[in-house]
Amino acid sequence: MSRPVLIAVVALVLSILPGVSHAASPGVVGTAANLVREVEPRADGVRHVDTKAMITALKALNVNTYVYPMAGDFHHWSDLRDEFLPAAAAAGIDVWVLVAAPSQAICCISRPYKHDYVTWARELATLSKSHPNLIGWTVDDYSYDLETFTPAYVTQMQAASKAINPSLKFIPVVYYRHFTDAFIAEQAPLLDGVIFPFWDDPHRDTSWTWSLSYQVKQLAKRLPDTDVYLMPYAYPLSHAAQKPTVAYVEAITKKALEHVRAGDLAGVVQYKLPYTSRSDGWTRPATDNxxxxxxxxxxxxxxxxxxxxxxxxxxxxxxxxxxxxxxxxxxxxxxxxxxxxxxxxxxxxxxxxxxxxxxxxxxxxxxxxxxxxxxxxxxxxxxxxxxxxxxxxxxxxxxxxxxxxxxxxxxxxxxxxxxxxxxxxxxxxxxxxxxxxxxxxxxxxxxYHQNYGADLSARVANLYAAG
CATH class of the missing domain: 2.60.120 (Jelly Rolls)
Structure with a gap:
């Protein structure tokens, strides 16, 4: 037996022996949304997604995952398919696609399939077969729309997806207060994971960090077979009195990564972290001080x-x-x-x-x-x-x-x-x-940090690099 094979066999045996510790998966470290468009329109008159700028910035942030929002127009779909997915694959970045929920129709409708989530499931699974770094998708504010996302409907969605690509994950956004016993019994078995946005529920703020560990541990206990991904708010939360500060997001991210290492979380995905100078929220006005x-x-x-x-x-x-x-x-x-x-x-x-x-x-x-x-x-x-x-x-x-x-x-x-x-x-x-x-x-x-995006991105990048 060659030495490399012997080492691999020994490592495998040690990994399954009781009482022998082994290195955990590094988990997902990423950010969501804040698409950046090109400065000038192309010949078709459209300012397309600036894939080059985004990939450069995402690599500097040390992410392994980006949640790409289908933010409204049809070009986001073609830009994802033709440009962003290949570039992300070359950079070693996995992609999840975020689709708007029915309750967000006033502000946000994802195209081309709008609120037909069975079609979204089928088409994303099809796309993932030709782009293997498309590994998951999510519905924003999913848990506010359970009248739409009944267990029967989610079963249809998952059947349409898994028939094409059994590995494509459906990981919807679920808020802490919505993890009821009924939700866990009826919905959790149908999902491949959940994104858990942290806002100090039920108090809805982006200032207080000390309830995070309690809530994470509760979810780990109640959802032992479900991957949970924490979403810190790097962007202002509606109806909250204060915007998140650099220190707040850094503290939440640091604590969340500790829970990833402990096995309580499967990863961390920032909500709209400003990661380039053209990102929304990159700087803060002096009136915020x-x-x-x-x-x-x-x-x-x-x-x-x-x-x-x-x-x-x-x-x-x-x-x-x-x-x-x-x-x-x-x-x-x-x-x-x-x-x-x-x-x-x-x-x-x-x-x-x-x-x-x-x-x-x-x-x-x-x-x-x-x-x-x-x-x-x-x-x-x-x-x-x-x-x-x-x-x-x-x-x-x-x-x-x-x-x-x-x-x-x-x-x-x-x-x-x-x-x-x-x-x-x-x-x-x-x-x-x-x-x-x-x-x-x-x-x-x-x-106050006037250079909010630059200062925060540097700190998150260091935390992500350290794992």
Whole structure:
């Protein structure tokens, strides 16, 4: 037996022995949508998909998968077939095709087959036979359209596809709240996987990251035989108070890749990551920077049309050290909210706590929408102390049903206390100290990046390269 064959046999035997670990599949790492068109129209008068620019950028992003959207016109289909699939294959990139759901008809209808998903299944399977790197397809917002996608209809779709190419995967988009027992029993056995968009369900935001692991582990437990692909929002989520930041997407992606390595996820696919200078969302306007100075601030939010209860809160608790032999202790900071004196009082309250006790508070309705400075002398409370804990928080004195607020804190100055990143310019510095009680009140360190696409793509590319 030759040495290469012997090595292969030994590796195979070791891989199946109980208790012997083996390297896991690297999983899917990719991005979806954000098609880029050519700058100038061709002879047919159409600005076609700029395959060359996209492939160059996708390779730089270190993806192994791209989700190609059938975004509306007929040229997207011919561009996919004739140009994008061959170029992606040469670059070693697998392709999934994204088709719009019936509920998206106001904004999006995928052509040429529109809402005939049996035909989509058949034609994509046929195309995949001549382009083997077309390995899957998905329906966006699938779980909002289960009246269309009944088990009987999905069975027809899969039969049409599998008769031509049994390997082509159908991996629809399913939101966390829609993974009901009925869905798992009736739908999951018919699917080849699911794309799970993460938005801190049921709170719908792109700021809070700490519910990710819980939700991923729940799905892994409830869907043990289904591949789950996480979709972080790299693009603004409708009805969310804040746009995703570089630090947010990086944190979600990093944690998701840890779950891929642990076997809880089959991969990560960004939603509309801006990966070229012509991508939608590549840069952010200066008006997105809501810091008092610099680029960062603490943010405390209750979104519109969101119910809270008295006693809910979210707080930012940084690491604080006492200065040896200090004779005075004080803290000053600037705060601002988007309410004013005409807003109802007695609901949202801004607070600063020292060692768990409130030392300063102010109703969001007490000021106009402008930065205000607060200074609190802590000398009497800290003389002789060996430690101190500061916490800025938004507290619900009474519950609300629809009372949007966004409170900012910035430019912290301390006396007798040592605090890292007082200007809130590094989100990671603050992340470990964020805590919420109740759910719909959330907080984050919001750091503005004008060059959002370039900065984020570089970080995602590094994470993807590291596997």
């Amino acid at each position: 809501l810091a008092r100075t610099g680029n960062g601030r603490l943010s405390f939010v209750v979104q519109a049309n969101t119910a809270t209860s008295a006693g809910m809160w979210c707080g930012a608790t940084p690491t604080v050290r006492l200065t040896p032999r200090a004779t005075k202790y004080a803290v000053s900071f600037w705060h601002r909210d988007n309410r004013g004196s005409t807003s109802p009082a007695g609901y949202h309250v801004k607070q600063l706590l020292l060692n768990g006790r409130v030392v300063w508070q102010q109703d969001v309705a007490a000021d106009q929408d402008a930065w205000q400075k607060a200074t609190i002398d802590l000398t009497a409370k800290l003389t002789g102390a060996t430690s101190a804990t500061l916490q800025w928080r938004l507290y619900e004195r009474k519950g609300v049903g629809n009372y949007f607020v966004d409170v900012g804190v910035d430019d912290i100055v301390t006396t007798g206390l040592q605090l890292g990143d007082p200007g809130v310019e590094n989100a990671v510095t603050w992340s470990s100290g964020l805590t919420r009680q109740g759910g719909p009140v959330y907080c984050s360190a919001q750091v």
